[in-house]
Amino acid sequence: MKLYLSGSQTQRAAIAGLFVLLLPLLQPNLFGPLGRASPSMFSEWNAPKPRHLTLLHSALQRQTFNSRVDFGLPWPTKDGSRVPRLRKYHDRVAEKNACGLFGLVLPEKSQGYIQVFLDGGLNQQKMGICDAVAVAKIMNATLVIPHLEVNPVWQDSSSFTEIFDVDHFIDVLRDEISIVKELPSEFSWSTREYYATGIRATRIKTAPVHASANWYLENVVPVLQSYGIAAIAPFSHRLTFENLPANIQRLRCKVNFQALAFVPHIRALGDTLVNRLRSPSNKIQAVGTEYLLEGRDQIEKQKAGKFVVLHLRFDKDMAAHSACDFGGGKAERLALAKYRQVLWQGRVLNSQFTDEELRNQGRCPLTPEEIGLLLAALGFDNNTRLYLASHKVYGGEARISTLRKLFPLMEDKKSLASVEERAKVEGKASLLAAVDYYVSMQSNIFISASPGNMHNALVGHRAYMNLKTIRPNMALLGQLFLNKSMEWSEFQGAVIEGHKSRQGQIRLRKEKQSIYTYPAPNCMCQA
Ligand SMILES: *[C@@H]1O[C@H](CO)[C@@H](O)[C@H](O)[C@H]1NC(C)=O
Ligand SMILES: *[C@@H]1O[C@H](CO)[C@@H](O)[C@H](O)[C@H]1NC(C)=O
Ligand SMILES: *[C@@H]1O[C@H](CO)[C@@H](O)[C@H](O)[C@H]1NC(C)=O
Numbered sequence: 276m277k278l279y280l281s282g283s284q285t286q287r288a289a290i291a292g293l294f295v296l297l298l299p300l301l302q303p304n305l306f307g308p309l310g311r312a313s314p315s316m317f318s319e320w321n322a323p324k325p326r327h328l329t330l331l332h333s334a335l336q337r338q339t340f341n342s343r344v345d346f347g348l349p350w351p352t353k354d355g356s357r358v359p360r361l362r363k364y365h366d367r368v369a370e371k372n373a374c375g376l377f378g379l380v381l382p383e384k385s386q387g388y389i390q391v392f393l394d395g396g397l398n399q400q401k402m403g404i405c406d407a408v409a410v411a412k413i414m415n416a417t418l419v420i421p422h423l424e425v426n427p428v429w430q431d432s433s434s435f436t437e438i439f440d441v442d443h444f445i446d447v448l449r450d451e452i453s454i455v456k457e458l459p460s461e462f463s464w465s466t467r468e469y470y471a472t473g474i475r476a477t478r479i480k481t482a483p484v485h486a487s488a489n490w491y492l493e494n495v496v497p498v499l500q501s502y503g504i505a506a507i508a509p510f511s512h513r514l515t516f517e518n519l520p521a522n523i524q525r526l527r528c529k530v531n532f533q534a535l536a537f538v539p540h541i542r543a544l545g546d547t548l549v550n551r552l553r554s555p556s557n558k559i560q561a562v563g564t565e566y567l568l569e570g571r572d573q574i575e576k577q578k579a580g581k582f583v584v585l586h587l588r589f590d591k592d593m594a595a596h597s598a599c600d601f602g603g604g605k606a607e608r609l610a611l612a613k614y615r616q617v618l619w620q621g622r623v624l625n626s627q628f629t630d631e632e633l634r635n636q637g638r639c640p641l642t643p644e645e646i647g648l649l650l651a652a653l654g655f656d657n658n659t660r661l662y663l664a665s666h667k668v669y670g671g672e673a674r675i676s677t678l679r680k681l682f683p684l685m686e687d688k689k690s691l692a693s694v695e696e697r698a699k700v701e702g703k704a705s706l707l708a709a710v711d712y713y714v715s716m717q718s719n720i721f722i723s724a725s726p727g728n729m730h731n732a733l734v735g736h737r738a739y740m741n742l743k744t745i746r747p748n749m750a751l752l753g754q755l756f757l758n759k760s761m762e763w764s765e766f767q768g769a770v771i772e773g774h775k776s777r778q779g780q781i782r783l784r785k786e787k788q789s790i791y792t793y794p795a796p797n798c799m800c801q802a
Contacts, residue, residue: 323670325644325677326602327756333763334651334681381450382415387499388458389416392467392508394424397438397708398728399511402791404435405530406514408452409523410507413488414496417453420444422467428592429666429704438709440536447534451526462504470506479507485515485787488523516790521797524790528798531791532739537709540699544692545713551691552660552714553580582660583650584715586723586730587643591669592618593725598625599639603670634757637750640725643668643678645756649747650722651681652763652770662718663687664711664729666704720745731792739794743779 325331389411393403404421411418420441425432435441436456445454458465470478479495498505507513536542594601595614601607615623625633633639641649650659661682668674679685688697688710700706708729715721715733722745723730737744751773755766784793 323601323603323607323642323674326642327644327648327759329759330648330761330763330766331644331677331681334648337651337656337763381453384415385417385453386415386496387417387503387505388419388455388462388465389414389495389499390419390422390458390465390504390506391510392422392424392470392506393510394426395511396426396429396728397705397712398732400705401531401535401732402728402789403511404439404535405527405791406512407507407510408448408454408530408534409519409527410491410495410514412452412523412526413491414499416499416505417455419458420454420456423705426704431704431706433703433705436538438537438541438705440538443536444534448530451529458504465504465506470508475506477502477504477506479505480509482507482510482513484512485517486513487515488519516784516788517786524797527790528739528794532736532794532798537713541706541709542713544696544700545710545717547696548662548686548688548691548710548714549717552582552662552686581719582662583655583720583722584662584664584711584718585646585650586711586715586721586733587646587663587665587668588723588725588727588729589640589643589668589670589674590666593640594669596623596625597633597639598623598628599633600630601642601670631757634753635750637748637753639749639753641747641749641752643675643724645752646722646724646747647678647681648766649752649770652767653745653774654771655682657681657683659684661685662714664715666707716740716742719743722747731789735789735792735794737779738781739798745774745779746777748773748777 389407391403391407391410393400393407395403400421400423407418407421410416420435423433423435423438441456445456448454465477469475477498479498481494483490495505495507537545591611591614595611595618598611598615612621612626615621615626625638628636628638630639650661655661659682661684663675663685665687688707694701700710712729712733716736720743721733721737723733724747726749734744734746751769755761755769781795782793783795784790784797790797
């Protein structure tokens with residue numbers, strides 16, 4: 276068992292799925308020797324209390340404080356540009372190879388069909404799609420629109436065509452690779468079910484993590500030549516980022532940043548949310564007319580349209596896996612320990628460390644309260660519109676209420692759109708994540724409370740679009756929050772100092788790093 280060492284999303288997801296299935300059977304044990312749940316057993320649901328009261332108290336007073344100290348607004352500069360010398364390569368393709376090396380052409384003859392079955396959540400599947408296009412291109416094969424597996428944690432069965440605009444996808448890539456929505460009838464036997472029920476010669480099961488282009492040429496091309504088709508699964512993270520031809524890397528960029536667009540109804544709902552966030556008048560009416568008095572509209576106008584997206588993944592799975600203490604008291608600690616026991620037999624790497632050690636190393640996800648304190652320290656005042664991109668917060672509204680106190684103008688899908696408007700995405704985790712992704716791409720600033728696939732995907736995409744992203748300095752914050760005697764001014768000084776170089780400055784990709792998180796320089800060209 277290497278589960279507890281890797282903590283890979285997929286493996287955790289798979290196990291969590293198992294857990295969901297087994298839950299009814301395990302339930303009695305969860306209640307321990309008492310056999311029946313006494314109310315106190317559920318006190319993990321009691322309101323988690325703020326943990327940093329001194330800081331919180333000062334943060335709530337910060338309007339007066341900030342007006343005395345000029346930090347400048349933490350918003351991007353007017354023209355928004357930070358890296359004038361880098362340009363997206365696809366802006367320049369028309370200028371004929373201005374970027375060099377874009378000479379990919381459709382192969383004259385396809386080697387056969389490539390199928391992939393992708394697991395993970397939306398953002399992991401997106402990377403898989405980009406890699407699938409690259410792999411098909413490397414082999415001169417025809418790609419079948421990827422099959423998205425049902426995610427065992429989030430239980431979403433949405434298909435590629437339900438999430439992404441499939442015609443746009445095929446059209447944008449038409450000059451580089453041929454893509455089909457379905458296999459021709461002679462191959463109709465090659466289904467997900469076919470591969471699930473036996474050992475099949477056309478199934479490629481052994482692709483190593485970060486396999487090279489040569490691996491595919493040596494191991495998959497022969498299968499294509501014999502059978503005309505190859506189905507690769509598992510396929511997550513199965514193509515290297517090193518030593519690939521520049522045009523294959525650029526093709527990956529093109530898929531990720533250009534070809535993958537969400538279906539119209541997701542974009543429409545996203546636009547609705549963005550318009551309501553950008554136009555304060557909607558909210559002003561909701562708050563009451565007195566809001567319009569005394570030059571308030573003047574202030575609003577200056578800041579009109581700006582909003583911050585806060586991605587907050589703080590579900591029970593993540594809370595338990597981090598093995599950190601989140602202030603919910605003994606009951607919460609027990610509940611999370613029990614969850615670890617059931618899912619990972621207690622073998623979670625982090626649980627070898629004390630909470631203090633974990634915080635010192637920056638290994639604890641920030642709680643809503645902590646991310647609120649961070650934003651306040653960076654200079655965001657209580658008039659900041661905050662959009663919460665979040666699926667499910669462990670502890671619910673009780674855990675979010677402190678954040679809401681700091682940022683009363685906090686919104687989410689539910690507060691901004693009606694039940695009817697949300698009907699098509701409700702209960703579908705991938706579509707909800709897609710809406711949040713879309714809104715995140717329109718925001719002035721994006722910040723995530725925990726590193727993960729969504730964070731990485733947006734860091735990369737926003738860097739590509741030259742948009743600002745704040746990357747929390749987890750180790751620094753862990754240390755600051757451990758010190759219970761720290762004053763606000765000191766906290767704020769340390770936060771500002773520790774985030775100077777974490778506000779969206781372009782970082783060039785190092786060898787082995789993901790091109791989807793670090794699109795420069797491979798996806799850019801020098802202007
Ligand atoms: C793919 O096609 C290109 C150009 O037609 C050719 O040079 C290359 O050898 C082909 N590769 C494979 C694996 O068929
Ligand atoms: C922000 O704080 C100020 C001063 O504490 C207060 O007067 C104002 O009503 C607050 N704004 C919002 C939107 O809550
Ligand atoms: C905590 O902060 C106080 C006040 O800034 C400082 O004097 C003290 O050294 C810090 N303690 C630790 C353990 O870092």
